[in-house]
Amino acid sequence: MSGTWRHYEKRDYEGTNSSLGCGLAFLGVGILSLVLSSLSIDFLSLNTWGHWLLVPAFFMIIGAINNKSTDKRVRRDVLAVVQARKAGRFLLDEIAADAGVKRSHLLRVLMDLRGEGLVSYKYDSQTGEIILGEEVQYQQAPGFEPARKGEAPVPQAGSERKYCIFCGQMLDANPQVKFCPNCGSQLP
Numbered sequence: 001m002s003g004t005w006r007h008y009e010k011r012d013y014e015g016t017n018s019s020l021g022c023g024l025a026f027l028g029v030g031i032l033s034l035v036l037s038s039l040s041i042d043f044l045s046l047n048t049w050g051h052w053l054l055v056p057a058f059f060m061i062i063g064a065i066n067n068k069s070t071d072k073r074v075r076r077d078v079l080a081v082v083q084a085r086k087a088g089r090f091l092l093d094e095i096a097a098d099a100g101v102k103r104s105h106l107l108r109v110l111m112d113l114r115g116e117g118l119v120s121y122k123y124d125s126q127t128g129e130i131i132l133g134e135e136v137q138y139q140q141a142p143g144f145e146p147a148r149k150g151e152a153p154v155p156q157a158g159s160e161r162k163y164c165i166f167c168g169q170m171l172d173a174n175p176q177v178k179f180c181p182n183c184g185s186q187l188p
Contacts, residue, residue: 019067023060030054074101078109082119087133089124092184107184123184125177136169136181144168162187 033050036043081099096103110130113119122136123129141163162171164180164187171177171187179186 019060020064023057023064026053026057026060030057074099074105075109075113077101078106079113079118082110082113082121082132085132089129089131092130095130111183122181123179125172125174125179125181128179128184128186130184138167138182139170140168141170 029046030051030053033046033053037047037051041047077099078095078101081095085095092103092106096106099106101109110119110121114121119132120135121130121132122134124131144163146168147166162173162177163169164171164183164185166185167180167183169180169182171180177187
């Protein structure tokens with residue numbers, strides 16, 4: 001893929017929450033096995049193997065806490081860089097370098113910060129630069145369906161107006177539009 005390609009995978013930071021949930025489930029079964037063992041109750045033979053679930057539960061919970069801490073630090077660093085720049089046109093690589101964040105992570109963090117109302121920006125539809133301090137009004141294309149995980153987005157055939165195949169943002173009819181002003185992805 002070319003260097004200007006910026007499509008990102010939408011994610012809700014589920015890794016942190018799902019690993020914490022799984023760790024807590026393992027912890028619950030491990031504790032249940034200890035309780036059943038102390039009461040001499042044989043349920044699914046938990047008293048013989050259930051206590052071993054406490055080991056992976058510990059590591060899952062520690063990993064989830066570490067992921068949450070890292071996410072919080074990255075968000076704080078990106079927000080500080082964006083607030084320091086206030087307004088203007090910038091390359092994403094500049095912001096990523098100043099925040100000490102991988103460029104691939106920067107897009108998701110920026111979208112989350114914008115969704116929470118902490119920053120405002122849009123992308124230049126010609127150059128793909130980020131324009132801080134300006135807002136983009138999200139207008140979803142009628143009938144837009146986001147691509148499922150692992151599937152490539154497919155443009156809608158016969159569409160009168162153009163839209164971003166990644167986020168569904170309606171675009172100007174201008175054939176010069178190369179980047180989505182909402183998500184910054186390069187348009188086909």
